[in-house]
Amino acid sequence: MGAYSAFGLLREAIRGPRAWQPLWERRAPEAAYDVVIVGGGGHGLATAYHLARHFGLRRVAVLERTLIGYGNVGRNTTIVRSNYLLPENQHFYEDALRRWRSLGRELNYNIMFSPRGVLDLATSDDQLAACARRGNAMRLAGIDAELLDRAAVGRFARALDCGAVRQFPIHGGLLQRRGGTVRHDAVAWGYARAAARLGVHIIEQCEVLGVVRVAGRIAGVETSRGTIAAERVGIAVAGGTAELARRLGIALPLETHLLQAGVTEPVKPMLDRVLIYMFPHGGEVYVSQSDRGGLVFGGMLDGYPSMTQRGEITRVRDVAAALTSLLPQVKQLRLLRHWAGMNDMTMDGSPIIDRIGGDELYLNGGWCYGGFKATPASGYAFAELIARGRASELIRAFRLSRFASGHLLDESGAGPFPSRQ
Ligand SMILES: Cc1cc2nc3c(=O)[nH]c(=O)nc-3n(C[C@H](O)[C@H](O)[C@H](O)COP(=O)(O)OP(=O)(O)OC[C@H]3O[C@@H](n4cnc5c(N)ncnc54)[C@H](O)[C@@H]3O)c2cc1C
Incomplete structure (x- = not known):
């Protein structure tokens, strides 16, 4: 239990890094x-x-x-x-x-x-219908799922202005509260x-x-x-x-494809949910706020096979644009870093x-x-x-x-x- 105690942390801080035990032996x-x-x-x-x-x-x-x-x-x-x-x-x-x-x-x-709740946002009536279908299938399997209308989305995700004018307005969403x-x-x-x-x-x-x-x-x-x-x-x-x-x-x-993600500079707590915002004809962004305060976000694959672990800036730009359409209040934040990983699709x-x-x-x-x-x-x-x-x-x-x-x-x-x- 020492790993969790305040005393343990203090002791490690006083002893300094040279006394730290490696987590596993080389x-x-x-x-x-x-x-x-x-x-x-x-x-x-x-x-x-x-x-x-x-x-x-x-x-x-x-x-x-x-x-x-x-x-x-x-x-x-x-x-x-x-x-x-x-x-x-x-x-x-x-x-x-x-x-x-x-x-x-x-x-x-x-x-x-x-477990802060994962909310898939529907941007069309068709998407909302697909959310309802998936939610019903989940409930039949004994898994929690809630279909939210636009007002309920606004109550659940306070950072989100559901009534804001955006190219793809929010129609509702599918919530899994135990996700996070x-x-x-x-x-x-x-x-x-x-x-x-x-x-x-x-x-x-x-x-x-x-x-x-x-x-x-x-x-x-x-x-x-x-x-x-x-x-x-x-x-x-x-x-x-x-x-x-x-x-x-x-x-x-x-096929091996790259998926990119990025994180903004840290800010005070503003987003206490995981949001996934997908456009009707492709393109999406998912975002949550890390404990350090950065908004961690990602989107679609780069779209062609690659093993470079280094993605294209154009994809980051598109995903960041989707993020600021979802949460216009983050427009002024600086991108701290972005990276890519190889996915076996x-x-x-x-x-x-x-x-x-x-x-x-x-x-x-x-x-x-x-x-x-x-x-x-x-x-x-x-x-x-x-x-x-x-x-x-x-x-x-x-x-x-x-x-x-x-x-x-x-x-x-x-x-x-x-x-x-
Ligand atoms: C940007 C990004 C965002 C993602 N977001 C999510 C998310 O939010 N939720 C989610 O569920 N999933 C997400 N994923 C997917 C998820 O990260 C991966 O599916 C999962 O981590 C893969 O399993 P792993 O942890 O074992 O892979 P890895 O950590 O990649 O482990 C594989 C290891 O094998 C090693 N290796 C490769 N070849 C050899 C070899 N020949 N010999 C020895 N070692 C070798 C590699 O160096 C690597 O360390 C995301 C992926 C990316 C790239």
Whole structure:
């Protein structure tokens, strides 16, 4: 509990940075592990944690090409919610949302979960009808959803002037009160520390270049730091999935696209909700205010495949324009910084969590722009899949073969409000 106490903070301040304990030990890779997880993002770390904590596997290593937190887990806009249309996604993301509530306690790390309400704003009657449809589907699945008219939107989101003249006026919205935000890098650090304390080796600056096969079966990985033997290999490299799979000779129905986000200079508290504002014919902005005071916002993909992790300024300009149309009072704020992350996009907007080819090779990817919120559910389910060799009911629909059989989970095609973030 020391991590939360004021006395603990004061003691650390007096002792100074040289006395600070690293959250996890720096490790060199050992020759062999039971399980190697490729990718030290949220999903990889959560998987390793659950393998050790709930499935009794202690000889586990997480191999990270760069640094913990350098990927999308530290680049996202921190929104968590379970307001999906399709039952398979609803149950999965609801499982995640329940886990977010208790994750800080479980990891003994303050992940700053803030269920401040996520409000999708409808800018046409058609969008409002789609909101009603999605809200009804959620309620049938036992998930909270409220359809708000324009006046109710104004009461819920005080920062928003619903009557203001704007190109796309607000008609109402769909609210999920239990949705909100979670501090993204705290999630990475919390999982990394908890996993390391259970004996997981977290190895940074170690890129996986290929897999080792003996008699056609997985026997380990080739890395930038040598060969590491492993009985099972789990891949959780988000935007790097298609590239790594290509190296392994596996063709995946994925495209890597950039998604950008930005943050303004900090201001006093002005926005205590998450707002998502989408235009009838494409274009959108989603925004929340961080605890530091900056308005954190994002929008659409850059629109062409890229792995640069550096987006185009024109997209930032468009998204900032949408933001100031939504909240004209932020027009004078300066943009503090903007960044991009690589997203592995599936054609149906739903992820892939599967065992590949009956081998001891497991894949967790295709998170599109929405994988952060999935992290705790995905970590547990992927660990279970790796430990037991078969998928639980919760993730069965996310199998790779759906693209061949045509059983798509077409969440992104489900009306004018594709599920995002
Ligand atoms: C700008 C932006 C905003 C977003 N906003 C939201 C949001 O609000 N809500 C939400 O739910 N989702 C959001 N997302 C999506 C979400 O961030 C991702 O879907 C999710 O973080 C991906 O999982 P991860 O955390 O494991 O990925 P990452 O953190 O990217 O982890 C993958 C890791 O694998 C490593 N790696 C890659 N290749 C190799 C290799 N060959 N060997 C070893 N390591 C390798 C990478 O370096 C990386 O650290 C957003 C994404 C972006 C870019």
